[in-house]
Amino acid sequence: MAKKKLFKTAKDLIKGYGLPEPSQKRGRKAGASDNRKVTLRARELPSGNVQLYLYSSYKGKATRFSVGVLNPEEDEAAKMRNTEIVRTAEAEAGIRNADAIRQGHGLEPKKKRNVLLSDYIEHLINAKTFSKQTNVSLEMLAYHVGEYRTTQIKIAVIDKPWLDGFISYLRHDAISRVTTKKHKQITQNTQARLFEMLDIVLARAVTDGIIEKSPVGELKGTEKPKYNKEAREYLSIEEVEALINTRCTNENVKRAFLFSVFTGLRWSDITSLRWNEMREDDNGKYFAITMKKTKQQIRAYLSEVGASFLPERKGEADALVFDGMPNNTNTNKHLRSWAKDAGITDKWICFHVARHTFATMMLNSEVPLEMVAKMLGHARLTTTEIYAKILNRSIAVATLKQDEIFLNRKK
Incomplete structure (x- = not known):
């Protein structure tokens, strides 16, 4: 072109x-009325x-x-x-x-047509219509909309070319807003998440009468950022042991993360877990919960090592188990500092890595795929199969190490 x-x-x-x-x-021609x-x-x-x-x-x-x-x-x-x-x-x-x-x-x-995108995102956050996790994503969207264009944009002005430009920005220019020594470009999954949030915002703008229809409908499926479903960061057994033996700046964050490693519970479920949800049957102790994200009801059974990361029980029966946890952003800051102190420098650590670690650890221990899906609360088995693909890829890479060892000897 x-x-x-x-x-x-x-x-x-x-x-x-x-x-x-x-x-x-x-x-207009010169002299013509305008x-x-x-x-x-x-x-x-x-x-x-x-x-x-x-x-x-x-x-x-x-x-x-x-x-x-x-x-x-x-x-x-x-x-x-x-x-x-x-x-x-x-x-x-x-x-x-x-x-x-x-x-x-x-x-x-039409006054609503003058609504700025940044103001509307802030309105949605303050309205507390969405979950805390979604609000964090909305805050991230507002940040990147500002980075993409220093000039404020009205929702009524947004069209397909603007969306094309924003998508291009996400793919090539968007830098993580987390402060690091080196600028880190946002991942493919973050790109997809941010565009997903923009889609939600524009759909809500239609509901609120700001625009008649969302311009996202003009995009082809191939033009939208896609999630990389096989991109799952997880920790090895040795790395988990290193974290256990390393001090964290926030003891509650350390306990919650390691508890997630051994139960597979998400951040949203861990932070809302209450003592009166703990039960016991012939198989042992477990937490009976309804998962915040999927609304799936599960029993999270506790191993001895998993239970060891529960804090001391205090307060009323309905008190939070992990009371006083910082918000998700600050939790992840503690996690990255902790991981660095433990010698884990080649992986981008966030709380959800604990859930990925649990899944791969279970599959690596030859727990059947269907059982792992049940433990994770996955509605579809295909979601769990992603972890099996990751393990197969890791096994294949490990096998190829044989070539490095023995073929190099022949030379």
């Missing part, structure tokens, strides 16, 4: 994008950049509203950025113009 021409000066930018300067009226109430215009700045603004005049009073700045284009990235700014500025002009025309006919403008 041929590269698009780069506009390297302010004048080239204005001419190349067909932007009218202050003395011009866009799309029925548009709001127009998009551009002016050259002393810096050599181009400012875009919306111009309107009502009862002799002119109003100007900035909608972005174009920079001279030295590469394709700058070209893409400018194209996006011009496109959204034109969409903004269209919305404001429609509202101005409505006012001219004595009608109220």
